[in-house]
Structure formats: C-alpha cells, structure tokens
Amino acid sequence: EAEVAQSPRYKITEKSQAVAFWCDPISGHATLYWYRQILGQGPELLVQFQDESVVDDSQLPKDRFSAERLKGVDSTLKIQPAELGDSAMYLCASSPRSRNTGELFFGEGSRLTVL
Amino acid sequence: GQNIDQPTEMTATEGAIVQINCTYQTSGFNGLFWYQQHAGEAPTFLSYNVLDGLEEKGRFSSFLSRSKGYSYLLLKELQMKDSASYLCAVNPGGYQKVTFGTGTKLQVIP
Numbered sequence: 001e002a003e004v005a006q007s008p009r010y011k012i013t014e015k016s017q018a019v020a021f022w023c024d025p026i027s028g029h030a031t032l033y034w035y036r037q038i039l040g041q042g043p044e045l046l047v048q049f050q051d052e053s054v055v056d057d058s059q060l061p062k063d064r065f066s067a068e069r070l071k072g073v074d075s076t077l078k079i080q081p082a083e084l085g086d087s088a089m090y091l092c093a094s095s096p097r098s099r100n101t102g103e104l105f106f107g108e109g110s111r112l113t114v115l
Numbered sequence: 116g117q118n119i120d121q122p123t124e125m126t127a128t129e130g131a132i133v134q135i136n137c138t139y140q141t142s143g144f145n146g147l148f149w150y151q152q153h154a155g156e157a158p159t160f161l162s163y164n165v166l167d168g169l170e171e172k173g174r175f176s177s178f179l180s181r182s183k184g185y186s187y188l189l190l191k192e193l194q195m196k197d198s199a200s201y202l203c204a205v206n207p208g209g210y211q212k213v214t215f216g217t218g219t220k221l222q223v224i225p
Contacts, residue, residue, distance in 0.1 A: 024137035033213075042119075042202055045157070056212050091157055101147060104204075104213065106157035 025094030
C-alpha cells in the first residue's frame with residue numbers, strides 16, 4: 001500500500017539552529033500539506049501546495065519557516081532559526097484530488113525537539 | 116473563520132458504547148472527517164460525512180447534521196486499543212484548508 005514518506009522521524013536541535021524536514025507524498029497526489037501539531041492539540045495547517053504552487057500559507061511564520069515543492073512531487077519544510085516553541089510534531093499529508101474533497105493521507109510525522 | 120469544538124477527554128469502559136460529539140462553524144462546508152490518532156503516531160482516517168445521516172463502518176459510526184453544525188462518532192463494543200485521540204475535521208470546500216478540532220482523548224478502562 002502506498003504511503004506518505006517523511007524524514008527524519010525524530011530531530012533534536014538547539015535553538016537558533018536550522019532544521020529541515022522532507023516529505024514524499026503518495027504518487028499522483030497533487031495536493032500536499034504540512035501540518036504542525038503541538039502536544040495535546042489538533043493539527044494546524046502551515047502550508048498547502050497544489051502541484052508546485054502554494055495555495056495557502058497564511059499560518060506559516062514566514063520570518064523563520066519556508067516550504068517548497070519545486071517539481072510538484074516531494075517537499076521540504078525548513079525552520080531557521082529554530083525556537084523553543086517550535087517543538088512539535090510536523091505532519092505531512094497528501095490528497096488524491098485537486099480540490100479539498102477527499103481524505104488526507106498522513107505520513108508518520110517528524111517530531112522536533114528544540115533545546 | 117472556522118471553529119470546531121469537541122470535548123477534551125472522555126473515559127469509557129471496555130465493551131461499552133461511547134459517543135464523541137463535534138460542533139462546527141465554518142464559512143463553507145464540503146464534508147466532515149473523523150480521524151483516530153494514537154499517542155505519538157499520525158492520524159488515520161475513520162470516516163467522512165458530506166450528507167446528513169448516519170454512516171456505519173463496523174464498530175464505528177459517524178453522524179452528521181449540517182443544519183445544526185453537528186456530528187458525532189459512535190464507537191461500539193469498545194476495546195482497549197480504541198484508547199486514542201479522535202479528531203474532528205471540517206472541509207470548508209474549494210481550496211480552503213481542512214481545519215481540525217483539538218481532539219478528544221478517549222481512555223478505555225477495563
């Protein structure tokens with residue numbers, strides 16, 4: 001069964017350092033999402049891509065976060081510099097349809113701890 | 116804006132039935148999802164309702180009332196492995212973001 005791949009699974013870094021997460025969605029899925037989930041809360045959308053274009057990044061802290069999906073396939077989410085409050089699970093998800101009508105398929109997530 | 120409310124925690128007994136409620140206020144509506152999330156793991160899809168009524172899938176059922184902005188997830192014959200967080204999520208439609216509630220942490224006790 002096809003899965004959304006994410007790496008690394010776990011990342012520990014010191015504040016002010018740079019960190020990057022990678023996601024490879026299910027083949028053929030046009031829509032890719034990056035969510036942040038703080039412990040005890042629901043996932044919060046950071047950025048949504050339709051192919052290589054950003055559809056929604058209204059909740060992305062653009063002073064320190066960046067995301068790209070250059071060829072419309074895999075994607076990278078970067079944080080520079082990391083802050084203590086960035087400690088969270090970063091979830092990547094993809095959707096098989098071009099509009100928000102279907103379920104989201106989540107990867108296993110990347111858990112970030114900032115010391 | 117989007118607003119989704121669900122209880123923070125619930126406890127139920129193994130073998131029993133539990134109902135987890137979700138109310139929502141969104142600028143549009145194109146479906147409501149329920150996801151299950153075990154601690155430290157990614158959410159997994161449980162159900163999708165876009166029309167009013169009850170959708171049954173094994174031990175899990177989900178109900179939707181669009182006029183009331185209300186949904187519930189019903190879990191029957193509870194098992195210990197059902198201990199998890201249950202996330203209600205709404206799709207406002209178009210390219211608007213799917214919004215998740217904060218989740219209901221369900222603890223199943225013997």
